[in-house]
Amino acid sequence: MKKNNAIELKNLIKTYGDVYALNDVDLNISDGEYFVLLGPSGGGKTTLLRSIGGFIRPDSGSIVIKGKNVNNLPPDKRPTSMVFQGFALFPHMDVVQNIGYGLKLQSIEKNIIDEKVNKMMDLVGLTGLHNRKPHELSGGQQQRVQLARALILENDVLLLDEPLSALDAQLRKDMCIELKRLQKTVGISFVHVTHNQEEAMSVADRIAIIADGKMIEEGTPQEIYNKPKKQFTAEFLGEKNILIGKVHNLNKSKIILDINNDKIEIANNNYNVSKNQGVSVSIKSESIQIKKNVKPKTNEKNSIFGKVTEITFLGQFVRYLVLLSNDQEIQVRSSEEVANVKLNDQVILNWKLDDFILHNE
């Protein structure tokens, strides 16, 4: 079943001086989807989110929400609600007044407001905190109030700009689980901005990587994490083993790469590349086997030689740093120490054909 789009963005451009905060962004977000905008700080995530919410007017491009073009509408006329990073609760109002404010603006009867506020408070886990002022709440509770205040209006889209960044690590994990649960309960689209990949992976149905005002790629958390299409994504997600070279030869099932004259072989998963094209590849450090190189055999295609420059014990695993003959460094993670591999040993690294991922750029 194909879902309708809650949000359609076309050719969005926003500049500040000669900085492109948004550089021709296209993006569709489906109904009822938990969508995460992930990327480094300064990449344009906030600008994109605030454009959707109506706090920023893009220089050009169109924003369609629920089939309606909202380009010229202010925030109070858009079917979106926003959860801010912090500081956005009204300090002179208590929890009930904060949550009920949006309904009060619609001149709804007080007892109906109270009833809805109570329901909302139970839903987000604020039961019993009715008459607290924002400064009497913890950071996590303050963000729950913001959630309740936004969700009570039952708009089509909830926008969240780094909603958990002021919380400590443990609380952030708990809140991620709750956000996801909440989104499934209310069933509307969430658009969540973060620079934290764990946070993104744990809540998202779909993730878009955004940097330098451009969409880099989008996909499910699994796709983004396991098979990043772009080198940037791999790097941003903390991938250390990125090798740069060019296509030496290829057929339907295999690609042979030339990495500084070392030939390595990878599986061809319908990659759109041609002979002699410059590419980069990456491999997860836990996907590599390391063993002592007794007799050099140069004809093995899916292997490469190197020298161990560092061995670090990291609790659950051991990390080997291996220097290749072309001066690139490879990290290998092994769940236990590999017998007789010592510092400065010559080693041979093996992998399964499938484990190398090719990036177009």
Add this chain to the structure above:
Amino acid sequence: MSLRDDFQPKWKLLLKWGWLSFAVFILMAPTFYTVYISFNELGFGAKYYNFTFQWYENVFSDKQLIGALGWTMLLAIITLPIVIPFGLLSAKLYKQSTHKVWIVFILLSPLFVPADILASALLVFFKNLNKFFTLIGEYTGIYSLDTWFDLGIMTAVIGLIVYTLPYVFVVIMITMARYRNEQTEAARDLGASAWRAFWEIEFPQIRAGVFSACAFVVILTFNEYTRTSLLKGGFDTFTSVLISQMLNTGMSEESYAMASIVSLVAVVIVSAILIITAIKTEELEKKTRTIKEPNK
């Protein structure tokens, strides 16, 4: 309280407060002396002290002075609802602008021009406007504008606005600086119009500053001599009457009583503002502190 305060020896603290009180005393001594004299039946420089309220009674039965008091109140009351919104708008502009230095410079510039120069400049300006409108009247037959810029309440109010706006701006700007704009955005997002967001969310949080600004305007209006006397004409506002009386008859005992009343009112208002603002500031800071460090 900071660490340093906690470990400070008692005598140092006493010394600080002692110094502060001494400074205030020196600054205010002439005022206290005036108050002292104002209750003496025998007046300034007398050998003996006979306590009396007589001078105060005289003041309050002096028609000219009371009339002047009325005029001045009126000026303050008309100036307030004009200059306060101006100040609010200026402070908002300042907060949003990227050219903050220029805004401050432009808005504070009336303070750098000496009172009499600014006043005479406005005087000349109004005279010319008058000529201009009279001329227009002659050509068009519309004479209703002729008297607009005759010296009077309107011109005096304009002078006062020019004079008090910088103070109003500074006071409001300082309170507004603590306000977090995310709240306005949140209110807009929840469906509030710009006006409602200002009135229901921002204003309650900058109220202390706005009220302080009001008090400032009233005090400044009462203290002002040059601008009002030149621009209102008639020399019948409070300070001008007071000063002309003093110049004509020398300091009379009534003058001391008068001066005491004004000083007392001013001191009370200013202290009230200081205390209220201090309390509000403390509260606000507590709030922002807890909102800033929410990891509990």
